[in-house]
Amino acid sequence: MTDPGPATTDAPRQHIPSTPAGRRASLLVTLVLGGLTALPPLSMDMYLPALPEVTGALHSPAATVQLTLTACLMGMALGQLVVGPMSDKWGRRRPLLAGMLLYVVATAVCALAPTAGLLIGFRLVQGLAGAAGIVIARAVVRDLYDGVAMARFFSTLMLISGVAPVIAPLIGGQILRLTDWRGVFVVLTAVGILLTLLVWRTLDETLPPAARHSGGVGQALRTMGGLLTDRVFTGYLLAGGFAFAALFAYISASPFVVQDIYGASPQTFSLLFGLNSIGLVVVGQINGKLLVGRVSLDAALAAGLGVVTLAAAALVLMTSGVFGRPGLAPVAAGLFVLMSAMGLAMPNTNAQALMRSRNAAGSASALLGTSTFLLGAIASPLVGIAGEHTAVPMATVQLACALLAVASFAGLCRPWRRAAQEDGAHP
Numbered sequence: 001m002t003d004p005g006p007a008t009t010d011a012p013r014q015h016i017p018s019t020p021a022g023r024r025a026s027l028l029v030t031l032v033l034g035g036l037t038a039l040p041p042l043s044m045d046m047y048l049p050a051l052p053e054v055t056g057a058l059h060s061p062a063a064t065v066q067l068t069l070t071a072c073l074m075g076m077a078l079g080q081l082v083v084g085p086m087s088d089k090w091g092r093r094r095p096l097l098a099g100m101l102l103y104v105v106a107t108a109v110c111a112l113a114p115t116a117g118l119l120i121g122f123r124l125v126q127g128l129a130g131a132a133g134i135v136i137a138r139a140v141v142r143d144l145y146d147g148v149a150m151a152r153f154f155s156t157l158m159l160i161s162g163v164a165p166v167i168a169p170l171i172g173g174q175i176l177r178l179t180d181w182r183g184v185f186v187v188l189t190a191v192g193i194l195l196t197l198l199v200w201r202t203l204d205e206t207l208p209p210a211a212r213h214s215g216g217v218g219q220a221l222r223t224m225g226g227l228l229t230d231r232v233f234t235g236y237l238l239a240g241g242f243a244f245a246a247l248f249a250y251i252s253a254s255p256f257v258v259q260d261i262y263g264a265s266p267q268t269f270s271l272l273f274g275l276n277s278i279g280l281v282v283v284g285q286i287n288g289k290l291l292v293g294r295v296s297l298d299a300a301l302a303a304g305l306g307v308v309t310l311a312a313a314a315l316v317l318m319t320s321g322v323f324g325r326p327g328l329a330p331v332a333a334g335l336f337v338l339m340s341a342m343g344l345a346m347p348n349t350n351a352q353a354l355m356r357s358r359n360a361a362g363s364a365s366a367l368l369g370t371s372t373f374l375l376g377a378i379a380s381p382l383v384g385i386a387g388e389h390t391a392v393p394m395a396t397v398q399l400a401c402a403l404l405a406v407a408s409f410a411g412l413c414r415p416w417r418r419a420a421q422e423d424g425a426h427p
Contacts, residue, residue, distance in 0.1 A: 029204075031160060032199060032203055033203075034157050035133075036195070036199075037157050038160065038164035043188060046187065047181070047188075048269075049176055050176055050184055051255045052255060058119070063381065064116050067381065068123045070380045073373045075129075075131065077131075078128060079130070080134060083099060085220035085224075085363050087139055088213045089212055091207050091209075092139060093199075097199060099131065100132060100195060106128075108185070108186075110188075111185035111186050127373075133195075134369050138350065138361070138369070142364075142365070143206040146355070150355065151288070151347060152288045155285060155288020155289070167274070169269065170271070171187065173269070220363060227357055227364055228367070232356060232412065233353050234412055235411070236349045236352045237367060237371050239301070239305065239345075239408045239409040240346065240349030240371075240372060242404040242405035243345045244346070245378065245379040245397075246312060246399075247339065247376075248376035248377075249379045249382070252379070253394035254273065279337075282340070282343070286343070297351060303344055305344075305345055305402065307337065308342065309402040309403060309405075309406055311337040312399035312401075312402045313399055315395035315399070316396055318330055319395045331391065349368075350368060
């Protein structure tokens with residue numbers, strides 16, 4: 001079965017379907033999909049309070065330990081390129097279960113790693129395996145929903161998966177009160193086992209055999225190439241990817257900024273991180289419950305990217321000493337605004353991109369996830385380039401990524417031009 005490729009024309013806004021594409025997800029399946037999308041923040045954020053401890057325990061510099069984050073992100077990025085097309089060919093269920101089983105094994109080995117090099121290696125494997133949950137969860141949503149309903153469902157998933165970054169650092173901080181950093185990976189292993197069992201028992205196949213692709217690697221590459229030739233799809237892909245890179249610059253740098261530069265405890269860092277995550281979840285729900293269906297997805301996305309850019313610019317001014325040496329409170333406020341605005345940017349870029357790929361949801365989801373995690377992996381080591389005693393690189397990387405996201409959205413998606421064309425076609 002050949003793939004006709006992504007849609008190359010924009011449907012008028014009033015013609016975008018707002019009803020599910022087929023079946024609705026049950027509450028239990030919604031929770032399972034939320035758990036799968038929560039796997040990346042669980043794998044990253046529960047580990048964040050332990051980063052300074054890992055540097056001492058493994059006798060490695062901070063830049064090396066930060067590579068454990070980069071390796072996991074790289075694995076998640078590359079794994080999606082493989083799993084996404086596999087799910088279009090063999091269905092969603094089998095690749096997902098295989099990936100989850102490998103995730104459990106890799107995470108258990110991370111708990112036993114005696115050196116930073118081995119930890120980095122198995123964090124890469126952990127990311128490769130965890131990619132199955134990320135990419136297939138998005139593909140399942142595309143199987144079940146379309147149009148505005150899909151945007152609302154992504155916002156619902158953000159509510160569920162958003163709980164993970166709220167509680168993960170808190171759990172990580174409490175684990176460190178009872179044991180060392182290895183205990184974090186023990187807990188993650190248990191979470192992986194539980195999620196695997198839930199997938200096995202509750203998640204049915206959502207891609208019928210008649211809708212699957214019979215081609216091999218060549219067909220998968222042609223499908224991805226067709227998606228990338230769609231200028232608007234690529235614009236949403238890059239806008240979402242650069243926005244996430246700004247977010248991940250915060251994720252990878254904040255343990256050192258908050259704890260080492262401003263002297264906060266791991267528990268205080270966890271509380272601040274959780275507060276920022278609550279902001280992201282709340283704005284995501286405002287997007288899904290109040291904005292979607294009342295304003296265009298592009299308008300909400302533009303507002304989110306604009307606020308992210310302004311917050312990043314304010315952080316550059318504060319951390320560079322333009323207003324003197326700020327305390328933790330104003331910097332934390334700037335980070336809170338930046339994180340919260342992601343609740344407008346992230347679900348809307350996913351929904352807009354996936355609406356242009358009706359016949360290749362797995363491949364489109366893989367490209368979205370790969371670009372996101374690759375750009376995040378690139379941003380991660382850049383925030384520590386000037387050492388552990390300044391927050392300027394973090395803020396600078398955030399601002400650069402935000403500006404690139406805005407440029408991608410404005411230059412490739414060109415929402416104002418498409419809106420004018422739609423208004424002209426429907427007087």
